[in-house]
Amino acid sequence: MSTALNWTGKDAAFALGERLEQQSHLGEVPHFIRNGDTHVPDVAENMLVVGDNLPALTGLLATHRGRVKVVYIDPPYNTGNALAYKDHGHDHASWLNFMTPRLMLARELMRDDGVIFIHLDDGESAWAQLLGHEIFGEDNSLGTLIHQRAKGGGNSPSFVRGHDYVHVWAKVADQAGAFLTEKKAPAKLEIIDGKRMLVETDVLRAGFGRYARGQERRLMYEDIVDVKGAKKLAEVDAKLASGEYVLRQWGAQGKHAVVRVTPAEKASSKLYSIIKALGGQNDLEDLGLGGIFSYPKPVDLVKTLVASQTFFDPDAIVLDFFAGSGTTAQAVMAANQRDEGSRKFILVQTPEPLQSKNARSLVDADSETGFPEISRLTAERIRRAAKRHDSEFHFTEIRVAEQ
Ligand SMILES: C[S@@+](CC[C@H](N)C(=O)[O-])C[C@H]1O[C@@H](n2cnc3c(N)ncnc32)[C@H](O)[C@@H]1O
Numbered sequence: 001m002s003t004a005l006n007w008t009g010k011d012a013a014f015a016l017g018e019r020l021e022q023q024s025h026l027g028e029v030p031h032f033i034r035n036g037d038t039h040v041p042d043v044a045e046n047m048l049v050v051g052d053n054l055p056a057l058t059g060l061l062a063t064h065r066g067r068v069k070v071v072y073i074d075p076p077y078n079t080g081n082a083l084a085y086k087d088h089g090h091d092h093a094s095w096l097n098f099m100t101p102r103l104m105l106a107r108e109l110m111r112d113d114g115v116i117f118i119h120l121d122d123g124e125s126a127w128a129q130l131l132g133h134e135i136f137g138e139d140n141s142l143g144t145l146i147h148q149r150a151k152g153g154g155n156s157p158s159f160v161r162g163h164d165y166v167h168v169w170a171k172v173a174d175q176a177g178a179f180l181t182e183k184k185a186p187a188k189l190e191i192i193d194g195k196r197m198l199v200e201t202d203v204l205r206a207g208f209g210r211y212a213r214g215q216e217r218r219l220m221y222e223d224i225v226d227v228k229g230a231k232k233l234a235e236v237d238a239k240l241a242s243g244e245y246v247l248r249q250w251g252a253q254g255k256h257a258v259v260r261v262t263p264a265e266k267a268s269s270k271l272y273s274i275i276k277a278l279g280g281q282n283d284l285e286d287l288g289l290g291g292i293f294s295y296p297k298p299v300d301l302v303k304t305l306v307a308s309q310t311f312f313d314p315d316a317i318v319l320d321f322f323a324g325s326g327t328t329a330q331a332v333m334a335a336n337q338r339d340e341g342s343r344k345f346i347l348v349q350t351p352e353p354l355q356s357k358n359a360r361s362l363v364d365a366d367s368e369t370g371f372p373e374i375s376r377l378t379a380e381r382i383r384r385a386a387k388r389h390d391s392e393f394h395f396t397e398i399r400v401a402e403q
Pocket residue numbers: 051052053054074075076077082083084280293295296297298321322323324325326327328348349350352374
């Protein structure tokens with residue numbers, strides 16, 4: 001192991017991580033409670049685990065060791081008030097001590113072809129990168145993505161800061177495979193004859209330019225000769241014969257749209273290292289939950305990251321153990337909606353009080369406190385996002401049992 005980074009408490013932090021990893025081998029892991037009963041997590045369920053992620057990750061080792069394909073985390077920064085363990089002080093060492101055992105456990109939960117995305121701003125980015133090298137191995141570092149999050153923000157004395165960093169490691173570098181993204185955004189993925197195909201329904205347009213709302217922009221097969229001539233029809237017929245195009249009944253007049261079907265693997269391109277995604281707060285506003293949680297990440301960003309490693313693996317398990325408002329759950333749902341996948345998520349969030357003037361509107365009937373916990377917002381966001389993305393969707397809310 002590299003000794004590039006040293007800090008006060010490092011040995012103890014690694015020793016703690018190792019001890020917790022061993023607990024599951026000894027069968028002594030924390031267990032989970034659901035509605036008052038012991039609950040054994042299932043790899044086929046979506047879960048929100050309410051509690052500290054250290055015992056939560058340790059407990060998950062019993063059922064999920066080596067099962068997680070994608071980890072995305074946006075940990076609390078070293079701001080002094082976000083850390084669960086405030087008594088450690090507010091320096092980089094306490095942040096590293098906090099993160100070390102958690103990342104070690106996350107690594108144990110990852111599949112050999114799994115990857116971890118660690119999202120950070122300037123404050124902890126350099127330290128996190130060195131820590132990640134220590135835990136996952138510098139050889140397994142796949143690089144750093146830039147998240148372009150804003151057009152501007154003039155608060156910084158030096159320059160306008162509009163980005164942060166997403167460091168990426170694989171558990172085993174050469175097993176993760178390329179990070180993919182869809183080449184053609186408007187197309188839809190469908191399973192045709194058991195194969196994943198990208199389906200474009202508007203390859204032929206009636207003409208150039210703008211279309212009025214509701215106006216049919218597709219050129220129907222039956223109208224090709226009249227609009228584009230016999231040569232065009234012959235061209236289309238040749239592609240129909242080769243299987244590149246198929247006809248699909250379209251609209252009320254019994255006509256057919258010309259549809260292009262491409263095997264999914266041919267319709268992807270590698271992810272570009274700069275990802276622009278704005279509007280995490282807007283995503284929450286769209287669900288009626290705006291202004292309650294500060295700095296949620298954009299659903300689109302996390303969806304892009306998740307999809308990039310699950311392009312051909314739409315049943316994969318995705319883990320976020322600093323869940324916050326639950327962006328990752330919604331991103332998983334959005335990715336599933338896109339390709340009819342059944343990716344699963346595991347989110348972990350402490351029941352910290354949510355200090356917000358708007359939080360009162362979220363108080364449930366069964367709440368006895370004035371302000372609900374962040375984890376209550378997470379759960380409510382998952383419920384609302386589920387209605388939007390997938391009405392068949394279920395998730396299990398569990399707690400880490402007191403030890
Ligand atoms: C920066 S926020 C994550 C925001 C999230 N990515 C989103 O888009 O909403 C970090 C979250 O980690 C939670 N957290 C901090 N320490 C934790 C711990 N030990 N276990 C579980 N959650 C923790 C905080 O309460 C906070 O909600």
